[in-house]
Amino acid sequence: MTPALELRGVCKRFGGLTATDQVSLSVPTGALHALIGPNGAGKTTLINQVAGELRHDTGAILLDGVEVGALSPWQRVHRGLARTFQITQLLSDETARDNVAVAVQVREGHSFRFFANARRHGDANRQAIQLLQEVGLAGCAATRVSDLAQGERKQLELAVALATRPSLLLLDEPMAGLSPVESQAMVALLRQLKGRVTIVLVEHDMDAVFALADRISVLVYGRVIASGTAEEIRSDPAVRTAYLGEGDEAC
Structure with a gap:
């Protein structure tokens, strides 16, 4: 193989x-x-x-x-291919859900200029919530990244990586x-x-x-x-x- x-x-x-x-x-x-x-x-x-x-x-x-x-x-x-970093690379002023929803939209090839567009994208938000549940952050969807604990940021970065549906x-x-x-x-x-x-x-x-x-x-x-x-x-x-x-x- x-x-x-x-x-x-x-x-x-x-x-x-x-x-x-x-x-x-x-x-x-x-x-x-x-x-x-x-x-x-x-x-x-x-x-x-x-x-x-x-x-x-x-x-x-x-x-x-x-x-x-x-x-x-x-x-x-x-x-x-997707990756995470030793020091998390996230959008600190945005919510956990928005970080993952943006990654979903990028994977699907959508082009947008403002976060408002990502927030209005219902399917991206639904997928984001599912991924947050998968990594144990369901209760933090509306929390800004800057307010998350270090461990939660690591979990969120993993959710963002998984949003691209990687094979590696x-x-x-x-x-x-x-x-x-x-x-x-x-x-x-x-x-x-x-x-x-x-x-x-x-x-x-x-x-x-x-x-x-x-x-x-x-x-x-x-x-x-x-x-x-x-x-x-x-x-x-x-x-x-x-x-x-x-x-x-x-x-």
């Missing part, structure tokens, strides 16, 4: 710094594949290349078997800044999404990673040093030394 995402020797350099170094991996359709590694390992840089926000220098990026290296981020969205979802540290209770809620939500959409997860919360991931790839200095199941990664000596290690600060 054709992988949902395949990277073949992807490299990105910034002057003398190699941010991603011959990265190759394959993510089957419906899988949840986690990328872990210390700060500065190149995880977000790699996600940015997959999303098209940063062009890779060499190698190939394939979505469902099709090379997308020359496509813009918007064209990749139309091919089924890139999640950049969805647990960042969350309380333990909020993290547990996010893990439960991502577990519900597993199998419905292919997920690539960048995350430092190792409890969440080991609870969710089908496979894990470890990046250190831009290079994949190991890939495998949670148990294989836990027991890999190179991984323990470079990242997981007992009491290692990088953890």
